[in-house]
Each structure stands twice: as structure tokens, then as C-alpha cells.
Amino acid sequence: MHQFSYADIVSDAVNLARQHEAEAMDHAVELLERAKTKGSRSREATDAVLYLRRLWSYLIEDLASPDNDLPDKLRADLISIGLWIIKEAEQIRRNESENFDGLIEINAIIRAGLA
Template identity: 50%
Template sequence: MYRISYAEIINDSSTEMREQERLALDHAIELLTRAEEQGPNSDEAVQAVLYLQKLWGFLIKDLSDPGNELAEALRGNLISIGLWVIKEADQIMQQKSKSFSGLIDVTRSIRDGLA
């Protein structure tokens, strides 16, 4: 008979969630890179910014959940980063900024940290 412990199931679930987060961040990087190539007034820019804001909205909500098992300090830092990303994306949408490089760099760093 095959026995799986609860801890193994939770660990597998956590691994799957981390992989999904990594894929979502990869997609954001792809969109941001295309937006950078096409410029801040392009349809690609709008698509990238909206996706990024939606993604970080979801991540911030998850990080704010009391059931989130990450260390409190790490959660706070990630929430701060997420709020910065949303603010920077707003700056692009409001045509107060034209650079996607900071958003791309931060998103890559967060994605790489999930490895």
C-alpha cells in the first residue's frame, strides 16, 4: 500500500504554487520586455502593465493572509516591493515614466528568488 504523509502533500502543493508563481513572473517579464521594445504608448505596454498590476495585486493579497507561512519580515518586504511595482507601473500608464527596465529587473529578481 502506498503511504503519503500530510507533510509530503503540503510540500508538493507548496512546490506547485512556487512553480505557478515563477511561470506568472516569467510571463510578466516577457510582456514587459515586449512593452519596452514597443514603447510606453503601445498596446504591449498597456497589456504588460495591467498584467503586472493584477499579478502583484494577487501576490500582495496572498502575502497579507495570516495563513501565509513565509516569515513576517519577508512578507513585509515582498509587499513593499509589490506596492513599488504597482506604483512604477502607474507612472508608465500616466506617462510620467517611459522606462520598463526597473520593473523587468525587480520581476527577474523575485522570480529568481523562487528557485
């Protein structure tokens, strides 16, 4: 019978959470790339924007939680990035921007940081 320490279990849970976050970022980048080829008035753009808003709203809520173990400065920086992403996505939704490249780049950088 295997004995697992609490630290091992917590570490595994953190690694699994990061893996899920990286997969969510992968999906966001895929949606944004499809939207970029179809344009800001496409169904693909709407899907990408809605997904980004949900994803980053969840991440911001988690980052703002006092239970989040990341350093305060990193949490604040990620929250700022998330707010910028939501704002940019909203501008695409309102046909005021087509900054898919910026959103793709930032989400890809964050995804790489989770790996």
C-alpha cells in the same frame, strides 16, 4: 499502493504554487520586455501594466494573509516591493515613466528567488 504523508502533500502543494508563481513572473518579464521595445504608449505596454497590477495585487493579498507562512519581515519586504511595482506600472500607464528596465530587473530577481 503508495502512502503519502500530509507533510509530503503540503510540500508538493507549496512547490507547485512556487512553480506557478515563477511562471507568472516569467510571463510578466516577457510582457515587460515586449513593452520596452514598443514604448510606453503601445498596446504591449498596456497589456504588461494590467498584467503586473493583477499579478502583484494577488501576491500582495496572499502575502498579507495571516495564513501565509513566510517570515513577517520577508512578507513586509515583498509587499513593499509589490506596491512599488504597481506604482511604477501606473506611472508607465499615465505616460509619466518608461522605467521598464527597473520593473524587468525586480520581477526577474523575484522570479529567480522562486526557482
